[in-house]
Amino acid sequence: MKRWPSLVGAAALAASAACAAHADTNAPANVVALTVTLPNPAQKVFYVHETMPVAPGKLTLYYPKYIPGDHAPDGPIGAMMGLEISAGGRRIAWQRDPVDMFTFHLDVPAGVGSIDIRFQIPDTDRITPNLMDLTWDHMALYRAGEPTRDQLFRPTLEMPATWGYGTALETDARDGGRIRFKPVPFNTLVDSPVIAGQYFRQIDVTPADSSVHRWLDLVGDSEAALQIKPEQLEGYRNLVVQAQNLFHSHHYANYHFLLTLSDHTSVGGLEHHQSSDDRARGGSHMFADPEHFMLDGSLLPHEYTHSWNGKFMRPAGLWQPDFEQPEIADGLWVYEGLTVYLGDALTARSGLWSAQDWRDALAYRAATFAHRPGREWRPLSDTTRAVQLLYGGDLGWVNWRRGTDFYREGQLLWLAVDTKIRALSHDKRTLDDFAQRFFSKDDGSYVTQTYTSDDVVAALNAVQPWDWAKFLHGWMDGVGDEVPLLSGIEQSGWKLVYTDTPSRYQNAVENVGKSEFSASGVDETFSVGLFINHDGNIMDVLWQGPAFKAGLAPEMKLQAVDGHAYTSRVLRDAIVRAQKDKQPIQILAEMDGISRTYAVDYFGGLRYPHLVRVAGTPDYLSEILAAKH
Structure with a gap:
């Protein structure tokens, strides 16, 4: 088992939580006053003004580089515009560091006790004329x-006066479109996004027996986008209950599910300690369309699970004293992989x-x-260590190169x-027992605690003795058949089979899928070895698969199949026909202005994955997915 960095003591972080939990409205004199203004949403530009207490002499300022949850140095420094630093109305010269582009140096003149910092940040991915998604x-x-936990900020947001908003920050005062929040440490501010818009709705999803509030905050480009169905809302209420039944704890004062429902913003989710920042791939259709809702169904449960796994409990290499220090991402197989597993289980348990x-x-x-033939050369552990290279990667050859595979x-x-x-x-103990043991400590606290691989192994052994270290090391560092990829399915009383009919889930992925993990299109990876978008462009080709051996490649555009103009139906009919007549499939494709016909030798018919029960074995899957009481 690879070792993660040594455990960081919780006591070293206690000051951060104390400030976050008991932020004083009468902030101390060294508080940074931060005002973010959105004067014209249609221009999609935030205006920033900071008043920062300083002392005369040399000063170095950082722009956040490593964004929590991104696991990469992807702070959008390249978007910064109009940076001006001044004191008493007089400009102070600044200089960017020649090596670290996120660092600025300046000399504060004698007699100056505070400086004003102004700049603008355009954000086309998180602003529309009717809404915004603000990440501080x-x-x-x-x-x-200075550690970010020791730097207090008093944030103020200025936006259209008619807009509603949701955030885990505590509001100090509101005057029209000007909202002043209570001071918090900078790391808490970064962990507390705001959604706001003309069409905003806040729904209380707190269980009847709880005094800790949970809110579902919705913002969209229209009133229609916010129309959640009663059974969908009941599912989110059940989610809170099922998470409590799983973890037997909470690690927030209150929690806000922040959900943006727009066809014009980026897609994805980002975890935060007391909220989640979710942008549905279904956009404005998430609640109205069953396929969109199914694909978005696990989004909020996943990010909610991160409040326990990733925010409260975190791999030691992913905790740093500020946002400039490099993160070591070896622990993402727990941070993300376990969150996918538990979050998806909660998705089913909640309905x-x-x-x-x-x-x-x-x-x-x-x-x-x-x-995934890339498993033959690249161990799963390398996808965690190389995460900075893999996020946002192209789909072309991803099956051979591998991507952020530690999730799925x-x-x-x-x-x-x-x-x-x-x-x-x-059947006396389960992973639920591990989750409760590992994440339930210090109920009500949100002082971040860190763990190593040894801590995970020890907690597993406390639940059920076995050689977990050997098993986990073999999976993480093994390649090819060394990894028992399907062992969990086989041990669960089910098995993976292929039929000629896609599942409802695969149909949804093909029709409306859109995320960092998948794209919509025609997925014939399991047959001829092609994934094709709806325009007929090849997105990926299975390495050494039938289409690969014929010479096809990503970015080619399909024009015809067996002499008929390309459509998904024409391709699938050709696959069925080839199974019967054993004749190669003739695919005409164009690339770089050159068209050519490729003969694909594949005669295995259509193949789509499903799980089926194995008679006479324990049905662990049904137990895993059953609601807990």
């Missing part, structure tokens, strides 16, 4: 040489997915990794752990 790490410089939806999703992902393959790993615990204990 994009909006501030902070002092070098946001049916058990069949969960099985279909797992079958599709398992088949994807069974057709991590789910298969943790399913194997769960079913192994159940088998070894004769």
Whole structure:
């Protein structure tokens, strides 16, 4: 087992939580006043003004580089415009560091006790004329040489007066479109995004027996986008209950699910300690369209699970005293992989997915990794260490190169752990027992605690003794058949099979899928070895698969199949016909202005993944997905 950095003591972080939990409205004199203004949403530009207490002499300022949850130095420094630093109305010269582009140096003149910092940040991904999704790490410089937990900020937001908003920050006062929040440490501010808009709705999803509030905050480009169905809302209420039944703890004062429902913003989710920042791939159609809702069903459960796994408990290499220090991401197989597993289980337990939806999703992902030849050369551990290179990577050759596989393959790993615990204990103990033991300490506290691989192994052994270190090391550092990829499915009483009919989940991925993990299009990876978008452009070709051997490649555009103009139906009809007549499929494709016909020797017919029960074996999957009481 690879070792992660040494455990960082919780006591070293206590001051951060104390400030966050008891922020004083009468902030001390060294507080940074930060005002972010959105004067014209249609221009999609935030205006930033900081008033920062300083002392005369040399000063170094940082722009956040390593954004928590991104696991990469991707702070949008390149978007910064109009940087001006002044004191008493007089400009102070600044200079960017020649090596670190996120660092600025200046000399504060004698007699100056504070400086004014002004700049602008355009954000076309998170602003529309009717809404915004504000993440504070994009909006501030902070002092070098001081832990971010010790730097207090008083944030103020100026936006259209008619807009509503949601955030985990505490509001001090509102005057029209000017909202002043209570002071918080900078690391808490970065961890507390704001969504706001003309069409905004806040729904209380707090269980009846709880005094800790949970809110579902919705913002969209229209009133229609916010129309959540009663059964969908009930699923989110159940999610809070099922998470409590799983973890037997909480690590926030209150929690806000921040959900943006727009067809004009980027897609994705980012975890925060007391909120989640979710932008539905279904956009304005998430609640109205069943396929969109199914694909978005696991988004909020995943980010909510991160409040326990990733925010409260965090791999030691992913905790740093500020946002400039490099993060060591070796622990992402727990941070993300376990969160996918637990979050998807909560999706089913809460009723946001049916058990069949969960099985279909797992079958599709398992088949994807069974057709991941990159596993022959690149261990899963390297996808965690190389995460900075993999986020946002192109889909072309991803099956050979590998991507952020610690998410979805991590789910298969943790399913194997769960079913192994159940088998070894004769169904007396489960991964739920591990989750409760590992994440329930210090109930109500949100002082970040860190862990190493040894801590994970020790907690697993405390639940069910076994050689977990050997098993996890073999999976993380093994390649090819050394990794028991389907063992969790096989131990669960089910098996992976292929039929000629796509599952409901795969149909949804093909029709409306859009995320960092998948794109919409025609997925014939498991047959001819092609993934094609709806315009007929090849997105990926299975390395050494039938299409690869014929000479096809990503970025080619399909023009015809067996003499007929390309459509997905024409391609699939040709696959069926080839199975019968054993004649190569003739694919006409164009690239760089050159058209050519490629003969694909594939005669295995259509193949789509499903899970089926194995008679006479324990049905662990049904137990895993059942609601807990």
